[in-house]
Amino acid sequence: MIKAPEHVLAVKAYVPGKPVKELERELGIRNPVKLASNENPLGPSAMALEAIAGASRDIHRYPDGSGYYLKNALSRRLGIDPGCIILGNGSNELIDIAVRTFMVPGDEAVMATPSFVVYSMAVTLGGGKAVEIPLGGPAFGHDLPAMRNAVGPKTRMFFIANPNNPTGTINRREEYGRLFAGLPEDVLVVLDEAYVEYVSHPDYPDSMRYLLEGKNVLILRTFSKIYGLAGLRVGYGISKPGILAQMERVRAPFNTNSIGQAAAIRALEDEAHVARSRAVNEEGKVLLYRELSALGVDFVKTEANFIYMRVSDAQALFNALLKAGVIIRPMGGKAVRVTIGLPMDNRRFLDALKAVLKADDSIKK
Numbered sequence: 001m002i003k004a005p006e007h008v009l010a011v012k013a014y015v016p017g018k019p020v021k022e023l024e025r026e027l028g029i030r031n032p033v034k035l036a037s038n039e040n041p042l043g044p045s046a047m048a049l050e051a052i053a054g055a056s057r058d059i060h061r062y063p064d065g066s067g068y069y070l071k072n073a074l075s076r077r078l079g080i081d082p083g084c085i086i087l088g089n090g091s092n093e094l095i096d097i098a099v100r101t102f103m104v105p106g107d108e109a110v111m112a113t114p115s116f117v118v119y120s121m122a123v124t125l126g127g128g129k130a131v132e133i134p135l136g137g138p139a140f141g142h143d144l145p146a147m148r149n150a151v152g153p154k155t156r157m158f159f160i161a162n163p164n165n166p167t168g169t170i171n172r173r174e175e176y177g178r179l180f181a182g183l184p185e186d187v188l189v190v191l192d193e194a195y196v197e198y199v200s201h202p203d204y205p206d207s208m209r210y211l212l213e214g215k216n217v218l219i220l221r222t223f224s225k226i227y228g229l230a231g232l233r234v235g236y237g238i239s240k241p242g243i244l245a246q247m248e249r250v251r252a253p254f255n256t257n258s259i260g261q262a263a264a265i266r267a268l269e270d271e272a273h274v275a276r277s278r279a280v281n282e283e284g285k286v287l288l289y290r291e292l293s294a295l296g297v298d299f300v301k302t303e304a305n306f307i308y309m310r311v312s313d314a315q316a317l318f319n320a321l322l323k324a325g326v327i328i329r330p331m332g333g334k335a336v337r338v339t340i341g342l343p344m345d346n347r348r349f350l351d352a353l354k355a356v357l358k359a360d361d362s363i364k365k
């Protein structure tokens with residue numbers, strides 16, 4: 001048998017939320033509601049769909065490997081040079097590229113736990129060590145001072161998901177200020193902002209400021225969340241040209257496809273769709289906060305499009321809701337994450353949850 005090296009075998013394959021069609025097929029559940037992968041429940045913008053139809057006529061051609069038009073659209077929107085942007089097959093791929101560019105086996109990367117699992121997977125697969133620091137403080141956010149203390153001579157990267165997945169918590173401006181003042185210059189700070197468009201908190205940091213100050217940051221964003229294009233796999237990174245030029249050596253040619261590039265450009269223009277998506281999320285948040293509080297469920301307030309709930313048995317709750325056709329995401333043994341959906345999705349989730357709790361109240365924490 002051909003065997004992969006130990007550091008590869010140490011990683012568990014990523015388990016995505018089940019696609020709706022698979023549930024229909026395997027469990028015979030009709031019309032399930034998927035609140036498991038933090039997707040936009042409104043779907044993509046109509047303008048993006050039009051662009052997809054247009055771009056599909058040219059798919060016998062290779063895509064623009066440099067992503068010229070998308071980078072220019074992003075550059076205009078963000079007010080930065082196109083040379084400060086790199087495109088990825090989802091921001092997921094950019095995490096991988098960054099690790100492969102800047103780490104060698106034996107190096108370390110500091111990150112929080114629980115946080116986005118892809119950080120530790122990418123680092124471990126690269127032969128590096130993921131140094132994981134528990135979330136902390138009253139806001140249950142990244143414990144940046146403890147993470148800073150975990151930085152040593154082998155640390156090459158420092159991951160911050162802001163907002164964090166799976167908790168929806170944020171780290172504030174003043175926390176960044178203290179962190180950057182004390183961090184060694186040779187550590188690349190990845191500021192993963194996959195959910196930035198949902199944030200409404202006044203103390204949320206402006207990450208671009210640190211880039212302009214010359215800090216070694218890589219800001220990651222995506223078209224998978226509020227822009228509703230998760231299936232097309234388009235993400236982008238923002239950093240210093242010198243950092244990105246090195247990552248470009250690792251990036252595969254044609255990593256973002258032509259349909260994804262065309263859709264992303266139009267999705268960026270459709271500000272009304274983004275505003276609507278944000279409003280639907282805010283409305284869902286208000287409903288879920290109210291009803292979860294009334295049910296006595298222990299949840300964490302979110303700045304993103306999902307809610308983290310602490311329960312006594314995550315798998316049991318997942319299974320019970322699944323039977324009612326509601327797919328959520330179990331996170332380890334004692335917590336679940338639920339994506340905020342359309343009003344009718346949220347209602348269905350709440351009704352199913354009420355029925356589960358009525359049958360067995362001990363599933364609450």
Ligand SMILES: Cc1ncc(COP(=O)(O)O)c(C=O)c1O
Pocket residue numbers: 037038089090091092093116161163164165192194221222223224230233234235
């Ligand atoms: C914090 C965070 N970063 C990155 C991603 C990756 O998104 P994508 O690869 O679709 O851009 C996700 C997706 O769930 C996420 O939650």
